[in-house]
Amino acid sequence: MMPKFETIKGVLFDLDGVITDTSVYHEQAWHELADQLQIDWQPAFAEQLKGVSREASLAVLLNATGHPNDYSAEQKAQFATEKNDRYLALLQQLSPAAIAPGMTAFLTALKAQNYRIGLASASKNAPFVLERLGLSDYFQARVDPATLRKGKPDPEIFSRCVALLGLQPAECLGIEDAQAGIQAINASGAVSVGIGAKDVLAAAQIRFETTAELTLANIRQQLK
Ligand code: BG6
Ligand code: MG
Secondary structure, eight states, X not given: OOOOGGGOOEEEEOOBTTTBOTHHHHHHHHHHHHHHTTOOOOTTXXXXXXXXXXXXXXXXXXXXXXXXXXXXXHHHHHHHHHHHHHXXXXXXXXXXXXXXXXXXXXXXXXXXXXXXXXXXXXXXXXXXXXXXXXXXXXXXXXXXXXXXXXXXXXXXXXXXXXXXXXXXXXXXXXXXXSHHHHHHHHHXXXXXXXXXXXXXXXXOSEEESSGGGOOHHHHHHHTO
């Protein structure tokens, strides 16, 4: 059962691939690391790694070698650092111009109508990215991913974000571009809003092809 539009009081945002298209930079940085480690890049990795923490993403790549236990904890930490250095280098040009279409208007409308706004990103770089986009001030609550016991698809990050906003799950929309993220929102009891293709985000309760369609009027239409 979907709640009525009037019930919604808060919106929980994923960052990468929703607020800005940094997911392509994450993918490029992982791809470069895979090449360096002579791991065959599989097209399926792109969706599998979305929403997934740095450590869990590395585990996906190393599992593809068939001998993930050959790597020491120190080597794994080194690989994760190398990936992050590549990612940060790709972020050098990040500016408000990289905000996803319609996103500033959507955040402004939410703020003007007193919706509570939270950030539920798995990225430890999220504060830096929001700062570079000039969007930090919109978010009343942010979950620190370093404090999570389990990452997406576990609902913990969304449950914590709902609690930080002082709301109930059914009073919140969660916005995600990743399969793991939609699964996490659904398990938290919030209403899942997918941004992206239907075949990828079939589990989303509401779906828009791009952020340009993400408006309160369009959401109201879906929650009648
Ligand atoms: C998520 C991205 O938002 O953050 C993933 O979708 C990424 O691709 C994860 O692995 C962790 O990000 P970071 O910046 O902490 O390595
Ligand atoms: Mg994402």
